[in-house]
Amino acid sequence: MPTSRNDVFDALVKECDISFESEFLPGANYTIAVRHGAEIHISSQLPRANGKLIVSGHVGQEVSIEQGKFAATVTALRLLGILRQSIGCLSKVRHLLKMNVYVQSAPGFCQQSEVADGASEVFYKVFGEAGTHARTSLGVSQLSKNGAVAIDLIAIIEDV
Template sequence: MSTPEERITELGLELPDVVTPLASYVPTARTGSLVYTSGQVPVVKGEIKVTGKVGAEVSAEVAAEQARICALNCVAALKAEVGELSRVVRIVKVVGFVASAPDFHGQPQVINGASDLLGDIFGDAGKHARSAVGVAVLPRNVPVEVELIAEVS
C-alpha cells in the first residue's frame, strides 16, 4: 500500500507550502496525540482565485473544488507538524464553513470536496465526523474554509 504522500502524487497533486497565517494564530496546535489545524482558506501559491458567496457568485461545484484546496492546505499544515503523513492514525473531525447566499442549502455537498480528498489520501483513516456550516462571510471573501482534527502516532 502506498503512503499518503505517494497517494497525493498519484492524484496529480503537489503538497503546497504551509499557508502563512492571515492573522494572530499558528497553522496547527498539538495536544497529546491530536493535531488541530487552523481554518484553511483556498490559497494557492499565495493567491486567492475565487471569491464570493456560494449560490450567488460561486457555483456549488466550484466551491467543492475550493474545499478540496482547503483540505490540501490542512494536510500541508498537518505534515509540517508531524513530519510524515503515515503518522496520521485517523482524521477525526472536519469542520467546513461555506459563505452562502441566503437560499443556498448545499453546504454538505460543498464540503464533500474536502472529505473526498481526505479519503483519497488517507483511505479508511480519512473517514471522519464532520460539520458543514453556512455562514454570511469568510475572510478575504473566500467561499469556503476548512479545519480538521487528526489523531497521530
C-alpha cells in the same frame, strides 16, 4: 500509481494543478497547528494556492456548487500540507476525527454538505478508512478575505 499517503497527496496537488508555498505560516498572532497529546488541531484555512485565494464569493450566487466543491478540495489539500509540515509525514496520521466546513453562502443556498464533499473525498483518497471523519458543514454570510469556504481539522497522530 501512488502508494504512500504522501505520494497520493502529491498526486492530488498535481491533478488540481495547484502549488503551495514552501512553508505554511500563520497570517497573524496565532499558530496554524497545535498538538495536544495525540491530537493535532489545524487552524481554519481558506482555498489558497498558487500564492493567492483561488475561489472567492458566495456559493449559490457568483460561485457554482462545483467551484465550491473545488474550493473545499483545495482547502483540504492545504490542511494536509500543514499537517505534513507539522508532523513530518502523513503516514503518522492514525485517524482524522473532525472537520468543520464553513461555506460562504448566498441567501437560500442549502447545499453546504455537497460542497464539503470535496474535502471529505480528498481525505478518503489519501487515508482510506483512517480518513473517515465526523463533520459539520455550515452556511455563513461572510468569510475572511471573501473566501468561498473555510475548513479546520482535528486528527489523531502517532506518538512520536
